[in-house]
Amino acid sequence: MRTSPFRIGLVGLAGIIPGMLVAVVLFLAIYSWPAIHFNGIGFLFRETWNLGNLYADPVTRRGVQVPIGAQYGILVFIVGTLATSAIALLIAVPVSLGVAIFLAEGAPPRLRPTLSLIVELLAVVPSVVYGLWGVAVLVPLIAHYIAPALDDVLGFIPFFAGGSPTGFGLLSSSLVLTLMVVPIITATVYSALLQVPRPDKEAAYALGAMKFEVAVRAMLPMVRGSIVGAIILGLGRALGETMAVLMVSGGAINHLPGTITSPISTMASFIVSQLDSAEQDPTGMAVRSLAEIALVLFIITVIVNVIARLITRGLHVGLTSRA
Amino acid sequence: MSVSQVALEFPLLRGRRIRTRIGWVLSILAFVLVAAPLLDILILVTARGISAISPELFLAPTNGISGGLLNAIVGTFVLSGGALIIGVPIGVGGGIYLAEFGTGSFGAVVRFLSDVLTGIPSIVLGYFSYITMVIWLGWQFSALAGAITLALMVVPYMARLTELSLRQVPLSLREAGYALGAPDRKVIFRIVLPPALPGVLTGALLALAISVGETAPLIYTAGWSNYVWNGKLTHEPIGYLTYVIWSFINQPFASAHALAFAAAFLVVLVVLVINVTARTLLFARTA
Numbered sequence: 001m002r003t004s005p006f007r008i009g010l011v012g013l014a015g016i017i018p019g020m021l022v023a024v025v026l027f028l029a030i031y032s033w034p035a036i037h038f039n040g041i042g043f044l045f046r047e048t049w050n051l052g053n054l055y056a057d058p059v060t061r062r063g064v065q066v067p068i069g070a071q072y073g074i075l076v077f078i079v080g081t082l083a084t085s086a087i088a089l090l091i092a093v094p095v096s097l098g099v100a101i102f103l104a105e106g107a108p109p110r111l112r113p114t115l116s117l118i119v120e121l122l123a124v125v126p127s128v129v130y131g132l133w134g135v136a137v138l139v140p141l142i143a144h145y146i147a148p149a150l151d152d153v154l155g156f157i158p159f160f161a162g163g164s165p166t167g168f169g170l171l172s173s174s175l176v177l178t179l180m181v182v183p184i185i186t187a188t189v190y191s192a193l194l195q196v197p198r199p200d201k202e203a204a205y206a207l208g209a210m211k212f213e214v215a216v217r218a219m220l221p222m223v224r225g226s227i228v229g230a231i232i233l234g235l236g237r238a239l240g241e242t243m244a245v246l247m248v249s250g251g252a253i254n255h256l257p258g259t260i261t262s263p264i265s266t267m268a269s270f271i272v273s274q275l276d277s278a279e280q281d282p283t284g285m286a287v288r289s290l291a292e293i294a295l296v297l298f299i300i301t302v303i304v305n306v307i308a309r310l311i312t313r314g315l316h317v318g319l320t321s322r323a
Numbered sequence: 324m325s326v327s328q329v330a331l332e333f334p335l336l337r338g339r340r341i342r343t344r345i346g347w348v349l350s351i352l353a354f355v356l357v358a359a360p361l362l363d364i365l366i367l368v369t370a371r372g373i374s375a376i377s378p379e380l381f382l383a384p385t386n387g388i389s390g391g392l393l394n395a396i397v398g399t400f401v402l403s404g405g406a407l408i409i410g411v412p413i414g415v416g417g418g419i420y421l422a423e424f425g426t427g428s429f430g431a432v433v434r435f436l437s438d439v440l441t442g443i444p445s446i447v448l449g450y451f452s453y454i455t456m457v458i459w460l461g462w463q464f465s466a467l468a469g470a471i472t473l474a475l476m477v478v479p480y481m482a483r484l485t486e487l488s489l490r491q492v493p494l495s496l497r498e499a500g501y502a503l504g505a506p507d508r509k510v511i512f513r514i515v516l517p518p519a520l521p522g523v524l525t526g527a528l529l530a531l532a533i534s535v536g537e538t539a540p541l542i543y544t545a546g547w548s549n550y551v552w553n554g555k556l557t558h559e560p561i562g563y564l565t566y567v568i569w570s571f572i573n574q575p576f577a578s579a580h581a582l583a584f585a586a587a588f589l590v591v592l593v594v595l596v597i598n599v600t601a602r603t604l605l606f607a608r609t610a
Contacts, residue, residue, distance in 0.1 A: 006508045007424065013416030014425070017437045017479055024443070024451045031454045098353030106350055115354070117602060122361050124598045125591065126536025128565045132587050133364045135572050182357050212343035233442070240444025242539040243569060268446045272539055287454075294450040298443065305442035309435060 021302075028295040034064050035288035039072050043292060046073020048254050049270075051277060051286050058283045065283045072289040074296070079256055080264035083170060084245065085238035087260075088177035093231055095178070096185035097220070103186070104193035105215045116190060123183035131247030134176045139248055142175075143167030147261050162259050168250035169263045176244045181234040188230035188312065192223035229312030236304040240297060242268040267297045365591070372588020375581035385549050385562070388571060388579040392586055394551045398466075398562040399590075401552050402545060403534040405470025406477055411527050413474070414481020418523075419511055421482060422489035423497075434486075437479035448475050449540025457544060464546025464560040472540045477530040484529070488522025489515055525601045532597040536590055538565035564590050 029036075036043075038061070052070030059068050099119060107115050143166060150171075154160035196219045204218035220227070250263025251273055257264050265273070271290050278286035383391030417437070421430055452472040456462045492515050500510040516523070546560030547570070553559060567586040571579040 004507055006506070010416055010420040010424065011429070013413050014420035014430075014433045014482070016413055017417055017433050017440060017482060020475060020478070021436055021440055021443075023455075024448065027451055027455050028447075095353045095356055098350040099357060102347075102350040102354050106347055117599070118358050118361060119354075120602060121595065121598060122357060124532060124536075124594055125361070125364060126538070126565065126594060128536070128538040128568045129364065129368065129587050129591055132568050132572055132583065133360070133367060136367060137363060179357065179360055186357075210339065210343045212346040213339070216346065236442045240442075240446065242444060242446045243565075246539075247569065247572070268444050268539070271446055271450060272542055275543060287458075291450060291454055294447045298447045301443055301447070302439060305439045308442070309438050 025295070025298060028291055028298060032288050032291035032295055035072070035285060035292045038062050038064050038066060038285065039289060039292065043072060043074060043289075044078065044296070045075050046071065047075050047256060048073050049076070050254075051281055054280050054282065064285065066285045067281060067283055070281075070285060072286075072292075074267065074270075074293055076252060076254060076256055077265050077267045077270045077293070080170075080173075080249070080252070081239055081266040081268070083257060084173045084177055084249075084264065084266060085235055087170070087174035088181055088238050089231060089235060091174070092178045092181040092185060092234060096182050096189060096230075096234075097227070099182065099186045100189040100193055101212075101215045101220075103190050105211060105219075116187075119183050119186050119190075122179060123187070127180070127241060127243040128247070130176050130180060130244035134172055134244060134248035138175060139167035139172050141167070142172050142261070147171065150260065159259055162261060166250065166263075167261075168248055169261045170249075170257050171260045172248040173245045173264060173266070176248055177238045177241055180241060180244065181238050184234045184237055185227075185230040188226055188233065189223060192226035193219055196222055225311055229308050232304055232308035232311065236301050236308060239266075239304065240268050240301050241266075242272055245269045246272055267293050271297075365595075368584060368587045368591050371581075371584035372591075375585035376588070380585055384551050385567070385582065387549075388574050388576050389582070392564065392567065392582060392589070394549060394562040395564045395567050395586060396589070397552050398545070398548070399535055399564045401466055401561060402469045402473060402541065402563055403531055405466065406473030406534045407527060407531060409471060410474035410477035410530065411481055414478045414526075414530075415485045415523060417478065417482035418485025419489065419516075421486040423507075423511060423515070425486070434483075437482050440479040441476075441483075444539075445476060445537060446539040446543075448472060449543040451475075452540065453543040462557040464544065465555070465557040466545065466552065466559070466561045467556040469541050469545030469561065469563075472544045473534040473537060476533060476537065476540070480533065481526050481530055484526030485519075485523050488519040488526070491522070492518050521604070525604060528597050528601050532594045532601075536565065536594050538569055541566065542569075 048071050050069060050071045052067030054067050056068050058065045060066075103112060103116050103119070147162075147167065150160045151162060155162075193215075200222065201214055201218065204214040209217065245266050246269035249265055249269055251269070252263040252265050253270075255263070271293055274286070274290055278290055281287065380391045380393075381396065382393060384394035385392065417433065421434055424430065425434065449472055452468055452475070456468040456471065457464060462468050496514055496518075497510055500514040505513070541563055545563060547566050548560040548562045550562075552561050564586040568583050568590070571583040571586075574580070
């Protein structure tokens with residue numbers, strides 16, 4: 001290969017991308033190192049996040065300066081993150097498969113571009129606008145109708161009991177996440193369904209299958225890989241979603257969710273909500289512990305995304321991967 | 324023998340017909356379930372946003388929880404424009420590398436990692452920028468920190484879209500160029516890039532839509548300011564529209580809510596107009 005300065009320049013520009021990933025993990029790790037050392041592995045399993053007494057003289061514990069009584073545990077936020085993502089996927093997966101089947105096989109071909117555009121637009125509505133809609137529409141809806149109805153019908157299960165006095169909490173966060181995850185899963189499965197070879201479909205028809213049976217029994221199993229990859233991709237989005245969740249979650253601290261309407265915090269939403277209080281900490285340990293949360297979130301989402309990309313690699317080229 | 328006769332004679336078939344009918348109804352219902360909230364969001368934001376629009380909105384900066392949005396509108400322009408100025412050249416350069424020379428293992432790694440990077444939560448990138456630029460470099464909350472953070476998000480996206488559009492240019496065009504003795508630079512800028520330019524520009528527009536709608540990383544890098552941007556790149560916080568949406572909807576005042584919806588209307592308008600035109604153009608080109 002000839003190495004002209006031009007080509008070296010291009011390699012440099014392309015190298016910025018892996019460089020960015022390395023820089024992010026490196027700086028987060030270096031900056032949060034004192035916090036990692038101070039918090040230990042218990043960081044992941046403690047329920048209490050307490051900044052300590054910010055006005056008294058800091059004390060030295062484990063070789064670092066921290067405010068008196070400071071304790072940093074993120075179990076509540078890990079549980080909040082996992083619970084919202086799990087509920088969102090539980091709803092989003094069947095809905096997305098239904099939408100994808102409808103778009104690929106059910107809808108009239110002339111309407112297909114318009115209908116799939118509608119689904120794609122769901123993916124580009126900014127997170128903060130979902131939050132606004134959540135506050136203005138979804139939260140009152142949950143407080144006045146959905147939560148009482150769940151209490152009436154499924155109230156004998158403690159998880160669904162109690163209604164919801166405010167509407168802010170686990171259910172509203174999960175529903176907002178559902179809306180944001182559906183377009184991701186739908187787009188991937190839809191484009192995979194379109195690529196199912198015609199002869200395979202015709203073989204199913206020849207066996208006497210009806211159109212819907214062809215879609216569900218023959219085509220869906222053929223795109224199994226794409227479905228799994230799409231779900232994991234959606235999981236990655238749900239785990240890291242910040243603003244919409246922050247606005248409708250109720251912002252719980254030191255309190256594990258007991259019912260579907262309990263207030264919660266996710267790792268991402270907690271980082272944003274804590275900026276002002278953490279900056280008050282003269283020892284900086286709170287800001288470093290927030291960096292540790294960001295590092296944990298980074299590692300989780302990198303793993304999830306690597307798995308998703310390995311599965312879907314070569315299966316489709318997505319326009320809606322971010323946005 | 325008509326269909327209903329078949330159904331009579333084969334009760335099993337009737338069960339299947341009912342099941343497939345239920346299946347179609349459910350799949351249509353699923354579509355309605357996701358389309359309805361989108362419609363409701365658009366109606367809500369448009370109705371309440373338009374009713375909040377006045378000349379003052381574009382002429383006056385925010386004053387506490389009332390006033391206009393001039394500072395936020397200018398700030399969103401500065402941050403998103405800055406993100407494009409920094410992010411597009413890097414992204415396009417990376418994309419050119421991936422499309423033209425990225426067949427080896429380095430190209431595969433870059434391609435893979437840029438896909439992974441688009442999946443990293445924006446708040447993580449925002450926190451990275453916070454500890455590096457805001458704290459370590461001492462820029463404090465500032466326009467440059469915000470714009471660079473948005474650029475971090477835009478780069479992998481631009482790289483992949485540029486690669487996609489370049490790959491649609493036929494190989495024979497490149498071969499013709501090289502056969503005439505043209506160097507890499509000439510082949511790429513004079514032969515390959517021009518026909519791919521609409522795709523690259525579409526990518527830049529979509530990147531603009533992403534930056535205009537982003538919030539979380541800016542809270543940690545750009546801060547917020549009630550004043551119109553004074554031209555300082557560092558050491559001076561800057562306002563932006565999405566902050567108004569997030570922060571003002573939580574205030575118990577009608578004037579704050581009106582500003583939040585007005586800001587949401589402007590953001591949604593920009594994002595949707597860009598996306599609808601870009602996607603219909605892309606569709607028209609590739610179909």
